Amino acid sequence: MNELLTEIEKLEKDPSVVKVFGAIIYTDRHPHIKKVLKDEDYWSALDNISGTRWAIFSARAAKGHYSIEGGGPPGTLGMMIQVWKEPNQNKQLVEYLGISSTQNPYFAIFTRLKSGVILKSIIKIDDSTIENAYEKIKIVVEDITHAIEKIAKENIEDYESVFNAIDMSVSNIKNLDAFKKIFGFYEIFKRIKP
Secondary structure: OHHHHHHHHHHHOOOOOOOOEEEEEEOOOOHHHHHHHHOHHHHHHHHHHHOOOOEEEEEEOOOOEEEEEEOOOOOOOOOEEEEEEOOHHHHHHHHHHOOOOOOOOEEEEEEEOOOOOEEEEEEEOOOOOHHHHHHHHHHHHHHHHHHHHOOOHHHOOOHHHHHHHHHHHHHHHHHHHHHHHHHHHHHHHHHHOO
C-alpha cells in the first residue's frame, strides 16, 4: 500500500496528469483477472486505451478465506454460516479505497482531495472467464479515458469537479450493468411463463 501512495504522490505533482486514478483490485482467487493483467498483449492494449492523462494501478491483495462461524456449546442447535475473513495485510487497502472486502475483484476509481478526503467509485469486475474479465476492464478504461480526455488542462487542479465528471461515467457503467442483470432476469422469467 505504501508503494501505491508513493506513486500517487509523484503523479499528483505532474501537471499533465489528471488526478483521478484507477486500481484493479484482485487476489489469487481471481485467476482470469490475474491472467489478463499478466498477459503482455492484454496489458499493452489496455495501456494504449488508457492514454497518458491518468494512471491505473493493479493491486493484488493477500488471499482471504471463508471460515464457518456458528454452532454453540454441545447439545444446542446452531447455524453454521460461512463468513469472509479479510487478511490483516489488506485492511489498509480496503479502508483506503472503501471496498467492502477483497472477496470480489473491483475496479476502483479514486482521487485524493487536497484536504486528504478520498473520493471513490467502485465497479465490480466479472471474473467468470478471461474474455469477460478483459472486456469489463476494457469498457471501464475506455469510458473513463473518454471522460478524462474531455477535461481541459486548466481544470485539472479542481480535483472534486474532475472526479464528479468521471463519476458520471462510472454511474453510466453501473446503470448499464444493472439493466443487463434485470434483462437477464426478464429472459429467465419469460422462458418460465407458460
